[in-house]
Amino acid sequence: xxxxxxxxxxxxxxxxxxxIFAERxxxxxxxxxxxxxxxxxxxxxxxxxxxxxxxxxxxxxxGYTLLTFDRWQDISQVNKPIFITFDDGYKNNLNAFxxxxxxxxxxxxxxxxxFVISDFIGRPHxxxxxxxxxxxxxxxISIQSHTATHPDLTKIKNYEFELKGxxxxxxxxxxxxxxxxxxxxxxxxxxxxxxxxxxxxxxxTTTPTSYTEIGLKDELFLLxxxxxxxSTTINEFAELVDE
Numbered sequence: 001x002x003x004x005x006x007x008x009x010x011x012x013x014x015x016x017x018x019x020i021f022a023e024r025x026x027x028x029x030x031x032x033x034x035x036x037x038x039x040x041x042x043x044x045x046x047x048x049x050x051x052x053x054x055x056x057x058x059x060x061x062x063g064y065t066l067l068t069f070d071r072w073q074d075i076s077q078v079n080k081p082i083f084i085t086f087d088d089g090y091k092n093n094l095n096a097f098x099x100x101x102x103x104x105x106x107x108x109x110x111x112x113x114x115f116v117i118s119d120f121i122g123r124p125h126x127x128x129x130x131x132x133x134x135x136x137x138x139x140x141i142s143i144q145s146h147t148a149t150h151p152d153l154t155k156i157k158n159y160e161f162e163l164k165g166x167x168x169x170x171x172x173x174x175x176x177x178x179x180x181x182x183x184x185x186x187x188x189x190x191x192x193x194x195x196x197x198x199x200x201x202x203x204x205t206t207t208p209t210s211y212t213e214i215g216l217k218d219e220l221f222l223l224x225x226x227x228x229x230x231s232t233t234i235n236e237f238a239e240l241v242d243e
Contacts (some may be wrong), residue, residue: 015224025210026075027241028083030225034099035092037230044229049095055237056084056099057230060108064241068111068142069180071200072220082241085204087182088128088144089116100140111139115146115182115204118166121173129173136174142205145170146181154187159195167199177192180204186225192220 032045034052047055059066075081086093093114100110114127114135117179122128127135135141145155148166156162167178179201183192186206196203203221211223226240 002003003030015100024076025243026081026083027211027243028085028204028223028225029228029241030206031084031086031096031228032088033084033090033092034095035090037196044227044231046230047228047232048230049099051232052096053099053102054234056103058234058238059241060103060110062238062242066111067111068113070142070177072202084112085182086112086114086117088145089120091125091131093112093127093128094131097135097138097141104140111142112205113142113144113180114171115144115180116147117146117150118169119148120150121169125195128147132170132173133175136176142179143174143176144182145178146182147184150184152185152187153183153192153195154189163195188222193218207215 015172031047033041033050034047036048037043045217047218059082062080064080064082065074067074067078067081067083069083086096094238096112103110111165116127116132120126121132132143136143145163145166146169147162148169149162151162153159153162163181167181170178181196181200182204188203188205193203197218201220202223204225206227207224208225208226210226213219216222228237228240232240
């Protein structure tokens with residue numbers, strides 16, 4: 001019986017390889033503030049440093065490989081790929097960086113992507129130019145674009161300023177390629193995708209599911225992301241990433 005099962009699986013892979021391998025799910029998690037909630041802003045856009053550390057320890061202990069978008073091609077080559085992303089470029093994202101440094105060892109090499117709003121760099125409670133350079137030079141954090149001023153991209157006309165302008169400004173600061181854009185509010189349409197393709201290799205939404213390669217047109221510009229919230233328990237976190 002076991003031999004028949006093995007033969008059956010081999011035949012499936014031989015005749016339907018894309019269907020078999022396309023089932024691999026890659027979670028792309030989205031965070032905003034890594035800090036204690038003190039009453040300002042939306043509570044569920046915060047995750048405490050303690051909870052964030054527990055979540056990263058879970059990923060470490062379960063054998064996940066944390067990737068950034070410059071290593072996108074590795075999703076088919078590593079064990080349990082996952083992406084950790086942060087939107088808006090808050091100063092408190094340095095708390096996440098400290099957690100990564102704390103947990104880093106020979107086997108677990110945590111990395112993450114911060115999507116910054118280029119015209120907000122250096123404002124109160126935002127990462128500064130020196131922060132961005134330090135994070136990039138660490139090899140742990142990738143800095144990517146969340147546009148120049150965080151508009152609803154479905155309602156604007158000055159795409160070159162928001163997309164190319166933000167990309168160029170961030171690249172000038174970090175000295176590293178900016179290849180991914182997180183759409184503000186997760187909003188996009190055909191025009192937004194078309195404009196994004198001129199300057200980036202990836203576009204990220206807030207569609208709440210894991211990424212699965214299905215050969216959809218422009219699917220790298222429709223990448224889904226799963227919110228991790230203040231209220232997310234460690235059991236709920238496990239369900240999110242292990243779905």
